[in-house]
Amino acid sequence: MSDPRFGQNRRITLPGPLRLDGGALLSPLDIAYETYGTLNGDASNAVLVCHALTGDQYVASNHPVTGKPGWWTRMIGPDKPIDPARDFVICANVLGSCMGSSGPASINPATGRAWGMAFPVITIRDMVRAQAMLLDHLGVRRLKAVVGGSMGGMQALSWAATFPERVAAAVIIASTARHSAQNIAFHEVGRQAIMADPNWRGGDYYDGAPPAAGLAVARMAAHITYLSEAGLTEKFGRRLQAREAKSFGFDADFQVESYLRYQGLSFTDRFDANAYLYITRALDYFDLAEEHGGTLANAFRDGATRFCLVSFDTDWLYPTRESRVIVQALHAAGAAASFVELSSPFGHDAFLLDSPELNRVVDGFLKTGAPR
Amino acid sequence: MSDPRFGQNRRITLPGPLRLDGGALLSPLDIAYETYGTLNGDASNAVLVCHALTGDQYVASNHPVTGKPGWWTRMIGPDKPIDPARDFVICANVLGSCMGSSGPASINPATGRAWGMAFPVITIRDMVRAQAMLLDHLGVRRLKAVVGGSMGGMQALSWAATFPERVAAAVIIASTARHSAQNIAFHEVGRQAIMADPNWRGGDYYDGAPPAAGLAVARMAAHITYLSEAGLTEKFGRRLQAREAKSFGFDADFQVESYLRYQGLSFTDRFDANAYLYITRALDYFDLAEEHGGTLANAFRDGATRFCLVSFDTDWLYPTRESRVIVQALHAAGAAASFVELSSPFGHDAFLLDSPELNRVVDGFLKTGAPR
Numbered sequence: 154m155s156d157p158r159f160g161q162n163r164r165i166t167l168p169g170p171l172r173l174d175g176g177a178l179l180s181p182l183d184i185a186y187e188t189y190g191t192l193n194g195d196a197s198n199a200v201l202v203c204h205a206l207t208g209d210q211y212v213a214s215n216h217p218v219t220g221k222p223g224w225w226t227r228m229i230g231p232d233k234p235i236d237p238a239r240d241f242v243i244c245a246n247v248l249g250s251c252m253g254s255s256g257p258a259s260i261n262p263a264t265g266r267a268w269g270m271a272f273p274v275i276t277i278r279d280m281v282r283a284q285a286m287l288l289d290h291l292g293v294r295r296l297k298a299v300v301g302g303s304m305g306g307m308q309a310l311s312w313a314a315t316f317p318e319r320v321a322a323a324v325i326i327a328s329t330a331r332h333s334a335q336n337i338a339f340h341e342v343g344r345q346a347i348m349a350d351p352n353w354r355g356g357d358y359y360d361g362a363p364p365a366a367g368l369a370v371a372r373m374a375a376h377i378t379y380l381s382e383a384g385l386t387e388k389f390g391r392r393l394q395a396r397e398a399k400s401f402g403f404d405a406d407f408q409v410e411s412y413l414r415y416q417g418l419s420f421t422d423r424f425d426a427n428a429y430l431y432i433t434r435a436l437d438y439f440d441l442a443e444e445h446g447g448t449l450a451n452a453f454r455d456g457a458t459r460f461c462l463v464s465f466d467t468d469w470l471y472p473t474r475e476s477r478v479i480v481q482a483l484h485a486a487g488a489a490a491s492f493v494e495l496s497s498p499f500g501h502d503a504f505l506l507d508s509p510e511l512n513r514v515v516d517g518f519l520k521t522g523a524p525r
Numbered sequence: 526m527s528d529p530r531f532g533q534n535r536r537i538t539l540p541g542p543l544r545l546d547g548g549a550l551l552s553p554l555d556i557a558y559e560t561y562g563t564l565n566g567d568a569s570n571a572v573l574v575c576h577a578l579t580g581d582q583y584v585a586s587n588h589p590v591t592g593k594p595g596w597w598t599r600m601i602g603p604d605k606p607i608d609p610a611r612d613f614v615i616c617a618n619v620l621g622s623c624m625g626s627s628g629p630a631s632i633n634p635a636t637g638r639a640w641g642m643a644f645p646v647i648t649i650r651d652m653v654r655a656q657a658m659l660l661d662h663l664g665v666r667r668l669k670a671v672v673g674g675s676m677g678g679m680q681a682l683s684w685a686a687t688f689p690e691r692v693a694a695a696v697i698i699a700s701t702a703r704h705s706a707q708n709i710a711f712h713e714v715g716r717q718a719i720m721a722d723p724n725w726r727g728g729d730y731y732d733g734a735p736p737a738a739g740l741a742v743a744r745m746a747a748h749i750t751y752l753s754e755a756g757l758t759e760k761f762g763r764r765l766q767a768r769e770a771k772s773f774g775f776d777a778d779f780q781v782e783s784y785l786r787y788q789g790l791s792f793t794d795r796f797d798a799n800a801y802l803y804i805t806r807a808l809d810y811f812d813l814a815e816e817h818g819g820t821l822a823n824a825f826r827d828g829a830t831r832f833c834l835v836s837f838d839t840d841w842l843y844p845t846r847e848s849r850v851i852v853q854a855l856h857a858a859g860a861a862a863s864f865v866e867l868s869s870p871f872g873h874d875a876f877l878l879d880s881p882e883l884n885r886v887v888d889g890f891l892k893t894g895a896p897r
Contacts, residue, residue: 413717
């Protein structure tokens with residue numbers, strides 16, 4: 154395919170303006186994205202994949218910083234539920250992030266310097282509106298499906314609520330229709346850790362050392378919420394790290410300490426602290442019912458979208474009951490919705506891991522939930 | 526009573542040495558403590574109350590810094606399960622803490638300056654050994670009961686395992702026989718937050734500004750684990766703090782954010798960051814089975830202590846299953862043990878809150894579990 158809009162490592166600057174939920178107009182608007190496969194003649198085979206908080210557009214290609222394989226190659230690829238041989242797959246870096254789409258690390262055209270905290274606060278719906286502009290650019294009017302886990306699932310919900318006529322099917326995995334007090338609390342710990350780092354300097358650190366220590370602590374705290382207690386016990390228990398006995402010191406005696414420290418440190422190589430602030434804020438602001446008069450079902454009354462919801466039994470970040478709330482609202486709205494709770498020892502992270510059951514559910518849904 | 530050993534706001538310097546689990550000898554040894562009530566003629570009415578991570582000896586008297594009532598006046602007082610009219614109540618600041626007992630903020634006699642990170646790493650059993658020295662000083666050979674919640678419960682367990690002949694009864698509330706990988710993980714986040722604060726300076730901050738920002742983040746992360754998800758939702762939900770609408774900024778929009786920030790900040794007024802490092806380390810090192818050949822029941826084989834265990838159904842820090850593990854070990858060891866799981870919406874913190882059921886259980890146990 155020679156169309157320069159399609160392929161990997163794409164980046165487009167759209168004139169906008171994008172009117173944000175907070176009232177600001179964002180213009181221009183950068184969107185970094187990848188596509189896989191070929192858009193068919195009637196543009197009916199497009200599948201939009203939405204990424205989670207610290208995800209990116211490299212869903213099925215190697216990450217440019219870490220060199221690691223795409224974060225959802227288990228779901229996207231030959232003979233996978235989303236198959237570029239059949240589907241035209243789109244994945245875009247969300248608004249507010251740091252992998253090429255407009256965010257606090259982008260250059261503010263008004264000043265010629267990075268936005269920092271002058272970047273407007275954004276919402277999940279703003280991310281979706283930006284993606285809609287990208288779809289316009291790509292010539293995709295209606296999605297065969299929008300698919301996402303965690304924050305990606307929130308975007309999928311918001312897509313169906315905001316542009317019901319553009320979404321034939323939505324797959325929402327390990328997600329929620331609103332952030333709970335506990336969800337907000339964990340994010341607030343992370344934000345305070347970043348802001349407490351003297352290198353943060355009110356977000357104006359792009360000319361110097363970034364607040365890596367604070368960002369690492371934020372990542373560590375969040376990472377615990379991605380894993381189940383039982384999964385942590387199975388993976389690490391109280392096993393010591395490369396030693397026979399406790400050190401009676403403050404080294405990482407336990408494997409779980411060493412693991413967490415590594416998770417925190419390695420994250421700072423690939424993520425921007427301000428972007429972490431902005432995206433966690435968008436997550437905490439997410440309350441789909443609130444956007445629709447306080448009744449979640451109202452978000453889905455006008456649509457013909459078919460929904461598939463999946464939760465994991467050990468996910469305590471967005472537990473199964475949050476998916477049930479969504480399913481009940483969908484049924485109240487008269488929407489077609491299927492729901493399955495899968496068993497996994499791995500907590501919230503299960504949506505990113507090998508899961509034949511998850512693949513079977515998504516594959517089955519996408520094949521029967523094709524565009525109508 | 527005119528005996529200067531007894532009363533409130535006591536502090537004793539014992540010559541020691543105290544041989545610590547890590548191998549060091551600590552000498553001298555300061556212990557700050559309070560007693561309430563009168564030791565009877567045969568010294569058979571002594572009840573030792575053990576405090577939790579951030580607790581102190583002010584169990585039933587006003588805190589000298591905050592001015593707030595003692596942290597367990599619900600359990601200790603006239604007509605309470607532990608009644609100074611009947612019981613001689615002892616509560617000592619744990620070794621490693623910062624309210625007058627020896628810890629990293631104490632003066633190292635070898636240097637004339639605060640110990641800082643030169644203070645030896647301590648264990649729960651070391652705390653208990655220090656308390657045993659205090660009991661010797663007070664003329665208490667055998668306890669009517671040792672009572673504690675959370676880390677206080679670990680000390681009560683360690684008391685029964687280390688000095689079985691000195692403990693007639695033990696009450697262990699909302700506790701565990703060992704720290705799980707998840708418990709360790711949360712503490713490691715807190716420690717990394719403190720150590721990432723440039724004011725920490727390797728623990729040598731007593732001549733300057735303390736690492737308050739790091740300590741506040743540590744407290745915030747820990748505080749979430751003390752509350753249940755349902756409790757947080759009931760208490761705060763997504764309610765906004767003193768505003769009608771979201772700010773689209775990074776202020777504490779949500780009540781739960783404001784609450785957490787306050788919890789973090791106010792904690793730094795009364796607690797030492799290094800003490801937090803040392804006590805969390807002691808907690809993470811706690812594994813009572815490991816101290817007894819890997820079999821928890823072995824910890825209790827030689828004793829005649831009667832045990833009472835209480836858990837709370839929404840406590841996810843030390844869930845009910847951890848108490849069950851202890852009860853099974855006690856039964857395997859042939860020990861007398863009663864166990865009750867109480868229902869509460871408040872998670873781990875429930876042991877500190879008004880709970881008529883908890884008081885009834887402890888009262889009944891202490892009355893039937895009197896010294897034999």
